[in-house]
Amino acid sequence: MSFETIRPSPGYEDILPIEYRDLIEHGQYGRDVKVTEMGKFKELIEEHPMCAGCAMTLFIRLVMIALPNPEHTINVGTAGCGRLAISQANIPFIYGNYGDTNSVASGLKRGLELRFPNQAKDVVVMAGDGGLIDIGFQGLMHSWFRKERFTTIMLDNEVYGNTGGQESGMTMQGAVLKMAPRGKVVEKIDALGLARTAGCAYIARIAPTNPARVVRTVRRAILIAREIGPTYIQAYTSCNIEYAIPTPEVMQDAFDIEKERYGFHEEMTDEAKEYITRIEKEAKQKAKA
Amino acid sequence: MSNTTAQVAGKPADWVPAGDLQEVKDPEWLFHEAPREQIFITGSEAAREAIRRSNVDIAISYPITPQSETMQQCGYLYDEGFIKEYYRGEEEIGVMSALGGSSRAGVRSLTATSGPGLMRGLEAISSWPGARTPLVLLNMCRVINTPLAIQPDNIEISFLLNTGILHAHAENQQDFFDYSIAAFLVSEEVDVTLPAVVSVDGFFVTHARGNVKLFDEKYKIPPRDGWRSAVPAMDNENPPARISRDAPIQKSNFISYHMHASWQQEVFAAVERSAKYWRRYIGDLVEVVNPDAEEFFVSSGSAVSQAREAVRQEEEKGRKVGLVKVKTTRPWPKNELIAALKNCKRILVPEFNQAGWFHKELCSTMYGNIKADIIGGPRVYGGMTMPTEMLLDWLKETRKAAGEKV
Numbered sequence: 001m002s003f004e005t006i007r008p009s010p011g012y013e014d015i016l017p018i019e020y021r022d023l024i025e026h027g028q029y030g031r032d033v034k035v036t037e038m039g040k041f042k043e044l045i046e047e048h049p050m051c052a053g054c055a056m057t058l059f060i061r062l063v064m065i066a067l068p069n070p071e072h073t074i075n076v077g078t079a080g081c082g083r084l085a086i087s088q089a090n091i092p093f094i095y096g097n098y099g100d101t102n103s104v105a106s107g108l109k110r111g112l113e114l115r116f117p118n119q120a121k122d123v124v125v126m127a128g129d130g131g132l133i134d135i136g137f138q139g140l141m142h143s144w145f146r147k148e149r150f151t152t153i154m155l156d157n158e159v160y161g162n163t164g165g166q167e168s169g170m171t172m173q174g175a176v177l178k179m180a181p182r183g184k185v186v187e188k189i190d191a192l193g194l195a196r197t198a199g200c201a202y203i204a205r206i207a208p209t210n211p212a213r214v215v216r217t218v219r220r221a222i223l224i225a226r227e228i229g230p231t232y233i234q235a236y237t238s239c240n241i242e243y244a245i246p247t248p249e250v251m252q253d254a255f256d257i258e259k260e261r262y263g264f265h266e267e268m269t270d271e272a273k274e275y276i277t278r279i280e281k282e283a284k285q286k287a288k289a
Numbered sequence: 290m291s292n293t294t295a296q297v298a299g300k301p302a303d304w305v306p307a308g309d310l311q312e313v314k315d316p317e318w319l320f321h322e323a324p325r326e327q328i329f330i331t332g333s334e335a336a337r338e339a340i341r342r343s344n345v346d347i348a349i350s351y352p353i354t355p356q357s358e359t360m361q362q363c364g365y366l367y368d369e370g371f372i373k374e375y376y377r378g379e380e381e382i383g384v385m386s387a388l389g390g391s392s393r394a395g396v397r398s399l400t401a402t403s404g405p406g407l408m409r410g411l412e413a414i415s416s417w418p419g420a421r422t423p424l425v426l427l428n429m430c431r432v433i434n435t436p437l438a439i440q441p442d443n444i445e446i447s448f449l450l451n452t453g454i455l456h457a458h459a460e461n462q463q464d465f466f467d468y469s470i471a472a473f474l475v476s477e478e479v480d481v482t483l484p485a486v487v488s489v490d491g492f493f494v495t496h497a498r499g500n501v502k503l504f505d506e507k508y509k510i511p512p513r514d515g516w517r518s519a520v521p522a523m524d525n526e527n528p529p530a531r532i533s534r535d536a537p538i539q540k541s542n543f544i545s546y547h548m549h550a551s552w553q554q555e556v557f558a559a560v561e562r563s564a565k566y567w568r569r570y571i572g573d574l575v576e577v578v579n580p581d582a583e584e585f586f587v588s589s590g591s592a593v594s595q596a597r598e599a600v601r602q603e604e605e606k607g608r609k610v611g612l613v614k615v616k617t618t619r620p621w622p623k624n625e626l627i628a629a630l631k632n633c634k635r636i637l638v639p640e641f642n643q644a645g646w647f648h649k650e651l652c653s654t655m656y657g658n659i660k661a662d663i664i665g666g667p668r669v670y671g672g673m674t675m676p677t678e679m680l681l682d683w684l685k686e687t688r689k690a691a692g693e694k695v
Contacts, residue, residue, distance in 0.1 A: 006528050072525050076390075092523050094393060096420070097412050100386035103378070107349065107387030110374050111394025112524060114346050115515055121525060139386065142379035 006071065023090055028064075029071045035062065035211045044070060045089040050081065053247030055254055056155050056237035059208040060085045063126065063153065066218035067091070073122040073222075074112075076105045078136065080128035081161045081239075099135030101125045102143035105150045113149075120226050123150035129170035130160045133189050137169075144198035147229040151221045154191065154232070157239040165242035177242065192265070195232040201272040202231040205265040207258040209251070217266065223279060224272045231272075236262045306370025308344065311509040316474050319510065320467070320570045325502035332494035335462040335501050336401070336427055337362040339469035340372070343425075344509045346396035347374040351384045353406040354439045355491040356429040360401050372399075381406040385413035385426075392422035392484075395515020395522035397473060399424065403491060404431035404445045411448060417484040418453030418556045421520045423476040423513070427469060428488040429495045430590075430641075432672055440672020441491035443590060446618065447646035453556040455485040455563050456619040457571075458589035462499035465489050468616070470510060471570035481563045482519035483556065490591035490641055492672075519559070564620040574622035575613050577629045582611030584635045584684065585661075587626070588647060589615040592639040592675060599680035610684065618647070623654045630655065635691070636663045637683055643670040662687075 007024055008016050019042075023029070027042040044064040050057040060082065067073050075093045077083040078101050087093050096104045105123045112121040125132075132140050132154050140152065159177055160166040167180035169189040176183045195203045202224045204217045214235075221231035238245055238253050245253045258264070268276070297304065314323070319342075330338070336359045340348070348367065350360035367375035374396075378384035384400050391398040402410060407428060417424065430443040449456055455475060459465040465487065472485035489495060521527045567574060578600060586596035593614040603610045613629050615622060630636060638648040648665035655663060667683045669675045685695045 005526060074523050074525060092525060094390070094523055096386060096389055097416050100382065100389075100413060103383040103386035104390035104393075106378075106383075107347070107390030107392075107398070108394050108523065109390075110376075111347060111391035111396040111398070114373055114396050115394060115524065138379050139383050142383060146376065 027090075028067070033065060035065055035215045038065070038211075044091055045085060048085040048088045050085050051241055053240045053245075053250045054081070055208055055240070055250050056081055056157055057085050059155065059214065059235050059237045060126070062208065062211050062214040063124075063218050064089055064091070066215040066222075067122070067124070068219050068222055069120065069122055072120060073124060074108065076101045076108065076123060076125045078127045078131040079162060080131050080155070081157070082126055082128055082155045084162075086126055099131055099137075100139060101127045101131065101136055102139040102148070102152060106143050106146065106148045109148060109150045122222050122226060124222065125150060125152045126155060127153075128161070129154055129156045129158060130168040133169040133191055141194065141198060144195060144200055144230045144232070147199065149225050149227075149229060151218075151225045151231045151233070153218070153221075154234045155237045156234055157237050157242075158188070159239050159242045161239040161242055165239075191234055192232075196267070199229070200232045201225070201229040202268040203266070204233045205262065206233060207236040207254045207262050207264070209254050209258050210264075213264065220276055224268065224276055227275055228269070228272045304370075306373070308371045308373070308509065311342075311344075311371075311507055313344070313511050314508045316470075316510050317569065319504050319508055320471070323504040323508065325504050327500050327502045329498050330462060330501055331496055331498050332429075332462045332465050332489055333358040333362065333496065335466040336469055337366065338501070338503055338506070339466045340399065341366055341506055342504070342509050343399075343470050343473050344397060344512045345372045345399050346513065347391045348372050348399045349384050349387050349391070350375070350377050350400065351379075351381055351402070351406065353381075353403045353431075355431060355441070355495045356401045356403040356406070356427070358495070359427060359429070363399070381410035382413055385410035385417075388424050388426075389413060389417055389420055389422050392417075392424040393420065393523040395513070395518075395524050397424075397477070397513035399427070401427035401429065403429045404433050404442070407445045407448070408433060414449075414454070414484075415452040419552060421482045421518065421556075422484055423482055423518065424484045425469065425472045425476060426484065426486045428486050429491045430488055431491045438672060439491075441493050441591075442642055442670050442672050443488065443490055443640075444642040444644055444646070444670070446488055447642070447644055449486055450619060450646065450650070453483065453553070453560060454619060455481070455483055455560060455617070457485070457487045457567070457617045458615070459487060459489040459494065460590060460593045460614060461494060462497075462501045464616070465494060466501050466503065467571055471567065473513075474510060474570060475563050475566040477513050477518070478563070478566050479517050479519055481559050481566065483559050483563065488590065493591045560620050564617075564622070567617050567620070571616055573625060574617050574620070575615055575625040575629060578612040579609050580611065580629065581632075582609045583633050584637070585611040585613055585630060585633050586637050586639060586680065587613040587615070587630070587651060588639050589618060590641065592641055595675045595677055595680060596639055598677045599684070602677060602681065603684070615647075618650065621650060621654060626651070626655065627658045630659050630661060633659070633661045635687060636661050637667070637680070637687065638663065638665055639675060639680055640666075640668045641670065641675065643668060
């Protein structure tokens with residue numbers, strides 16, 4: 001999407017909604033925004049119907065800020081809370097069927113590479129724990145096995161939030177939720193281990209406690225996926241409704257869970273490390289110049 | 290960005306994809322004027338030859354009998370360079386979903402499946418029309434398990450009829466070649482922008498040989514133009530837009546009902562609009578034999594071939610029996626059927642399935658429009674063959690029941 005495509009034609013500026021003009025004049029397109037600038041630029045996502053205090057929404061906002069090339073990014077999602085916010089962003093969003101994200105993204109990415117061989121088009125799957133590890137498990141794993149070049153971000157709130165609070169594969173053992181009246185019997189699935197086994201080029205576990213780190217992590221994942229292979233981010237994005245976390249304590253919960261069992265973790269293949277080191281160095285040199 | 294696709298990996302530096310050597314020709318010329326050579330090939334081979342000439346961008350495969358041969362042939366076509374991208378998906382939900390993705394990217398997309406595979410992928414398949422994804426699915430009909438069988442039975446077509454998908458039912462190898470190429474062209478028309486399925490009765494056609502007239506493989510149809518469609522491709526070449534200002538339409542706020550209803554209305558209107566394009570390539574949507582007959586067989590697919598033979602044998606005995614072959618069941622050629630059947634007194638509907646989906650379609654649309662008795666049968670299912678004698682016996686019995694001379 002070139003700027004000539006998104007820029008209003010001369011004479012039409014006044015007809016377009018102020019939101020659109022702000023998006024073009026003060027948004028992220030074509031420039032590298034920093035998370036510290038939040039509030040000083042028009043974000044890709046502003047309105048959303050999410051619950052008050054939703055940590056997932058904060059994380060999604062940070063993901064949008066992190067997109068290295070938003071004008072050439074397509075988000076893919078599935079049923080779940082996340083898509084309620086993701087669909088509000090000024091980024092094309094595909095909501096297909098239940099658990100189909102990584103299959104859709106595989107076809108989409110390959111199709112885009114055919115049509116636009118000289119323009120990177122970033123495909124980002126952003127879906128919940130249930131959507132990816134339960135109903136989407138087969139598509140998820142096979143997209144990794146096939147080394148599909150897109151990023152998968154799990155919005156891990158450890159519950160089926162949108163359907164009213166049922167246990168998922170990512171729920172911690174013992175948690176009492178709907179469909180687990182006596183507490184979840186088995187352990188939380190080790191999705192990070194599965195990503196490692198499947199050969200993901202970049203894997204990260206993160207909680208939304210450090211916005212700059214979230215942005216850096218997401219950006220790395222997308223850039224590596226462009227060139228090297230599949231990348232996976234697992235983000236703790238608590239559900240304050242189903243886990244009864246008082247709204248003012250949502251961020252404290254994120255810090256607590258991070259300290260207890262969701263500490264920041266990043267790993268990548270040698271090829272990915274060499275690549276990301278090189279391009280981050282180049283970016284720094286460019287910024288200095 | 291790395292542009293080295295698997296297609297060129299391992300090929301010599303001077304390798305030229307075979308598709309690049311083909312010449313794009315006007316589809317109407319290819320269908321109606323281009324010289325054709327007749328060869329004796331199976332239905333699966335006819336599909337392969339159609340795909341070779343269809344300028345396919347991406348084919349995503351998954352094996353299932355009796356379809357497997359077609360998608361493995363696509364692998365060879367890919368290796369030769371007739372198809373630009375190809376891979377085996379994880380299973381049918383994955384394949385049908387991926388096809389939804391590739392079509393949204395604006396590239397010409399193809400897959401094929403059979404009975405149980407169609408059932409498995411049905412959630413994704415039935416979402417294609419609403420997503421307005423032009424693509425082609427070749428469906429080699431097979432029983433729906435259980436009990437497990439691989440035999441031909443076309444009950445699966447009934448599951449497709451109310452999805453908003455375009456559907457053509459090939460009678461033989463020649464149809465399979467022609468309809469498959471036409472399906473891409475019709476599917477991608479701007480005022481259609483819908484997926485198309487071409488079904489053929491498994492084994493009877495896929496694994497049997499028949500005469501097929503092919504235009505030269507040096508020609509291919511024009512490529513899909515990703516810019517031409519009823520909805521924008523998901524390619525970020527359009528101004529950014531929020532899909533929904535309010536919560537998504539699944540959340541049942543007041544406007545949702547209208548959005549969903551109008552969207553469906555438009556999908557089914559597009560199915561009807563596709564008729565003119567099908568006609569452009571495959572002619573009338575019905576074929577009528579002995580139009581002045583009083584008794585007719587009306588059907589689609591392999592049942593038509595059996596009925597043809599029954600008509601011929603009746604003719605040998607000096608009796609004129611009519612035949613109407615329906616080429617596309619979506620769009621359903623209601624007006625053509627009324628015109629063909631308005632003066633007849635009796636219709637038999639032979640089918641290769643237990644439920645009689647074709648009979649139901651015919652009855653529901655002919656009701657009040659024609660006076661003929663519409664008899665549901667003969668039917669065979671589970672993969673049984675339909676001997677011509679069976680059709681002749683049914684004719685005899687219905688005449689007897691009506692107090693006529695047999």
